[in-house]
Amino acid sequence: MLIKxxxxxxxxxSRVTPEHMFLNRRAFMGTAxxxxxxxxxxxxxxxxxxxxxxxxxxxxxxxxxxxxxxTPLEINRAYNNYYEFGTSKQIYDAAEALPIRPWSVVIDGxxxxxxTLAIDDLLKKVQLEERIYRHRCVEAWSMVVPWTGFTxxxxxxxxxxxxxxxxxxxxxxxxxxxxxxxQPGLFSSYPWPYVEGLTMAEAMNDLxxxxxxxxxxxxxxxxxxxxRLHLPWKYGFKSIKGIVKISFxxxxxxxxxxxxxxSEYGFWANVNPEVSHxxxxxxxxxxxxxGERVPTQLFNGYGAFxxxxxxxxxxxxxxx
Ligand SMILES: Nc1nc2c(c(=O)[nH]1)N[C@H]1C(S)=C(S)[C@@H](COP(=O)(O)O)O[C@H]1N2
Ligand SMILES: [Mo]
Numbered sequence: 001m002l003i004k005x006x007x008x009x010x011x012x013x014s015r016v017t018p019e020h021m022f023l024n025r026r027a028f029m030g031t032a033x034x035x036x037x038x039x040x041x042x043x044x045x046x047x048x049x050x051x052x053x054x055x056x057x058x059x060x061x062x063x064x065x066x067x068x069x070x071t072p073l074e075i076n077r078a079y080n081n082y083y084e085f086g087t088s089k090q091i092y093d094a095a096e097a098l099p100i101r102p103w104s105v106v107i108d109g110x111x112x113x114x115x116t117l118a119i120d121d122l123l124k125k126v127q128l129e130e131r132i133y134r135h136r137c138v139e140a141w142s143m144v145v146p147w148t149g150f151t152x153x154x155x156x157x158x159x160x161x162x163x164x165x166x167x168x169x170x171x172x173x174x175x176x177x178x179x180x181x182x183q184p185g186l187f188s189s190y191p192w193p194y195v196e197g198l199t200m201a202e203a204m205n206d207l208x209x210x211x212x213x214x215x216x217x218x219x220x221x222x223x224x225x226x227x228r229l230h231l232p233w234k235y236g237f238k239s240i241k242g243i244v245k246i247s248f249x250x251x252x253x254x255x256x257x258x259x260x261x262x263s264e265y266g267f268w269a270n271v272n273p274e275v276s277h278x279x280x281x282x283x284x285x286x287x288x289x290x291g292e293r294v295p296t297q298l299f300n301g302y303g304a305f306x307x308x309x310x311x312x313x314x315x316x317x318x319x320x
Contacts, residue, residue: 049218050101051123051226056130056216057148063131067301068287070132071143075289077220081137082241084172084179084194085222095221097178098242103226107155109247110165119226123212125158126150130216131209136271136300138235142285147230148213153204155246161200165248168203170196170229172242190260196229196240197253197267199309207232207305210243233302235269265320270310271300272319 078092085091105122108114117125128148136142156168172194176182182192202208209230212219219225224241231238237257257265264278273283273296284293299306310318 049225050120051212051218054123054128055148055213055218057128057213059130059132059146063133066132066134066144068134068144069290070146071287071289073215076143076145076214077222079288080222081139081236082222082224083190084175084181084192084242086181092220092222094180098173098175098221098225099178100221100226103244105227105243106245106247107159108245109169109249110162111248112160112162115159119212122227126154126210128212133207133209133230133232134300135230135232135236135239136285136296138237138265138269138277138282140280140282140285140296141288142294142296142300143288145230146215147209147211148216148219149209149211149230151206152198152208152210152229153206155210156200156203159246159248161248164250166200167249167252168198168200169245169247169249169253170240170243171245171247172240173244191256193244194240194242194256195253195259196238196255197249198231198238201309202231202306205306205309207302233270233299233306235271237265238269266317268310268316268318269320270306270318271296272298274298275319277320 079089080091080095081089082091082095085094101119103119104116105119106114106116127150129150130146130148132144132146134142135145152168173179174182174193176184176192181190198208209232211224211228211230212226214220214223219228224239224243227243228241229239229243238255252267255265255267258267271282276282282296285296286293297303310316
């Protein structure tokens with residue numbers, strides 16, 4: 001039986017508001033006061049990015065409406081989790097120190113032909129599209145982001161993994177000379193570099209998105225430039241930034257947060273309002289820039305796409 005059912009995010013009337021029209025000044029000031037100082041500097045630097053001419057690109061109509069207004073760029077790029085650059089949300093300036101050219105991405109492991117691709121060569125091989133996704137951090141806040149990128153699936157197909165490949169492992173740069181958080185002393189106990197992983201089936205899901213831009217421009221450094229992952233049905237820590245290596249592996253990768261605190265951060269990390277973090281509830285979330293708290297949805301509202309990935313795995317800790 002085939003019933004055409006409209007999914008939650010396929011809402012006909014576009015409620016997405018362009019950033020410059022949406023900006024709620026009071027919420028903005030409250031959430032990201034320090035953003036004001038960096039606005040003009042950030043705009044100038046974005047033009048130096050050699051990939052700037054690739055943006056903006058066409059919006060994929062399947063992901064055109066997240067059911068909530070887009071979070072203003074000014075909030076998004078100045079309220080970040082990027083522990084390589086410090087523990088606060090205000091890492092925008094520190095992240096500006098990261099050189100994003102030259103930048104290459106290693107694709108290796110169980111693949112027919114391992115390769116190292118310069119980011120601009122990789123960008124030539126892929127089909128860029130825009131998608132508006134909800135982002136839910138494990139810390140119970142959320143945003144709506146107009147990403148530009150390409151499907152992880154298309155990269156997997158390009159890499160031609162062998163049958164032995166069961167998981168995809170992602171790794172962030174390790175540059176203690178630039179990234180204050182990676183310097184000995186500060187968090188020397190953290191097992192840098194940041195690592196995350198997915199099953200092959202998750203990597204092949206249409207939602208899994210490799211992001212190179214946002215808001216119709218190259219990605220700001222604070223948001224993971226030049227390439228990061230976004231997995232809208234999982235807690236934000238799975239969406240690894242500053243990727244330098246993508247490996248096809250036989251064993252389940254152990255992410256950095258899982259390595260630090262496995263009682264709080266697991267491999268699956270699917271969003272679920274009914275499963276509390278050991279230290280707080282996940283039932284509600286603060287929508288940044290709106291002053292609103294809204295109920296959190298199972299799989300962050302993307303269950304129609306991804307619930308099937310987890311059938312038969314009910315005994316696994318899917319929601320932490
Ligand atoms: N390399 C790296 N990737 C990372 C993180 C990080 O600290 N380092 N933080 C994660 C967390 S907890 C979240 S919520 C998102 C935040 O992305 P944003 O700052 O673009 O909103 O990035 C994720 N990716
Ligand atoms: Mo997060």
